[in-house]
Amino acid sequence: MKLPKARKRGESYRIELMFNGKRISATRDTEKECEEWAMIKLLELKTQSNEDPRIKPHYPFSALLLKYYESIGKHKKSKRTIHISINQFIRNFPNIAEMSVHDITPQVLTDWRNVRLKQVSVGTVLRDISLFSSIFSYAQKELFLIDINPFALVVKPSQPKSRNRRISNAEIDLILQAHDYKHGQVPTDPQHFVAWAFLFAIETTMRQGEILSIKRSNIFDDYIHLPETKNGDSRDVPLLDSAKDLLKLIAPTKSERLIDIESSTFQNMFGNRIRKLGIDDIHFHDTRHEGITRLVKLRKVPIEILMKITGHKTAGILINTYYNPTASEISKMLNESN
Template sequence: MKLPKPRKRGESYRIELMFNGTRISATRDTEKECEQWAMLKLLELKTNQHLKEDIKQHYPFSALMSKYYEEVGKSLKSKRFIKISINQFIKTYPILAETSIHDITPQILTDWRNSRLKKVSSASVLRDISLFSAIFSYAQKELFLIDKNPFSLVSKPSQPKARNRRISEEEIALILDAHDYQIGQVPSKQEHFIAWVFLFAIETTMRQGEILSIKRSDIYEDYIHLPMTKNGDARDVPLLDSAKELLKLIPNNGSEKLLDISSTTFQNMFGNRIRKIGLTDFHFHDTRHEGITRMVRKRKIPVEMLAKITGHKTIGILINTYYNPTATEISKMLNESN
């Protein structure tokens, strides 16, 4: 900034400065003294301005997470996951949770990532990073609290290999027995309905949440209409005869919803039974792998049509992640085509 020239006022000199819209002046005996005062005053004003800019309000990460959930998260389909992840973070990392977002650096987050990787799988860490990065982006682009997202400089762990877990007939029998249920039985207890959902998932390749959200008005003779799915689009799920037979078992209690089970209750009960019978490396979502593979093996459904059934927009993900035939099954299919 160019200094203004001092002006003579009687036997002395006067100099005026403008800083951020404010006029500041001083009177000295000589021009040189005026210029020295002006240089020192400008340095002082600029230093104080920078100090004020650097002093930012303490804003705990936990407060930002709570605001994100209230303003954004609870309106998303993944709200349950978001709520659980936030609560788990605050409980497990209380010091980091109470650290101001202005003080959280990429190095701090990298240390957190490494600590987290010692406790959970890389897939879980990737989900956490995706959520918490979205929260920081919200602070940056919607609240204008920070200039940069610190996660932008944090390396993500490698993607885990796609699961290829199949479900054997022996495991199906164990799961049904654990829920005191037999194929063809009309469900009467909550554990029966959970077993029924397990069987229906294999026959339709539908996700757990999709089955629990079915409304009777969306059930048609040959398909079930899903108004909203994981990828944000509606989907019609064709029904095999085996799936139609399962639907006939559900009594009509006058409710619009086909099943009166919450997602939390389902996951807790199903998970507890799976652990009790000692099934290792087993997820309910494996029913989707099994159902898709069976459709190709038994029904000879081409992959383009299969994608319509499952709702996959990317054929590569469907083939590489969900269609998991064994080498023996592929050999039999090749020989049957001769």
């Protein structure tokens, strides 16, 4: 059955379906959202009207992906990442996207995994597997479309080694120059704010998303309050004098947000300039590793205090992932403590 076209009604779009003599309609913000709703709704109606339970209707994986996003994904904090991953899969793997969920086997997904490993990093593949496995679990346990999650028999690639990339002062200077920014400068352009955030991240160990979420009402004399962080909890981040000096450079504006830049714009701006510098092995998140290492190496912050600053719930992840002192550095610290 060919899907009808959505029609514009004022600032929104409306689409109508006819099924078994009944008219069903919906209104959405965009034409694409209308078409996605119609495809999912039509599949649901066909499934419900199937009289022989032995006959499994064709339910494209793409429809399941879109239904998951509408029902669950768009309500998560990571909704933007989920939406991008789903759209990329539908665009890059159309053959699998149009397969019925009943026909997708562990072999199909293993072949997809192997192709994906040649295109992107192991970490990205692991994140994709986690997302799509959750979607199949949703189809199994919530929609009762399938009996078994096919990802249960797919071997995950080995977890990559933790990054321990330090950022040198020379590299910091290069990154600031690439954003036309200098130490102590009042940021005015978007690229200045990106450079400022880079410095602020090193001084506070805060994540990029946490910095972009800061509201002026969250800032206190000695700390910044983060109402919600990656692990779902709130956290108070203490401020070194160097971090306070950086905050003083931000001029008052009408916006409640400290940095009024969208995450995608921020990421693109930083990534493009890093690539032009030829040091694209640096990620913005490496500032967290650098900041944590400096707190331990220069300020001798003990691990239990460090956990409160960074928001880690277990010492193991913090030590193994973010702070990786060499044997020589450990020797120096031990001798300095005598």
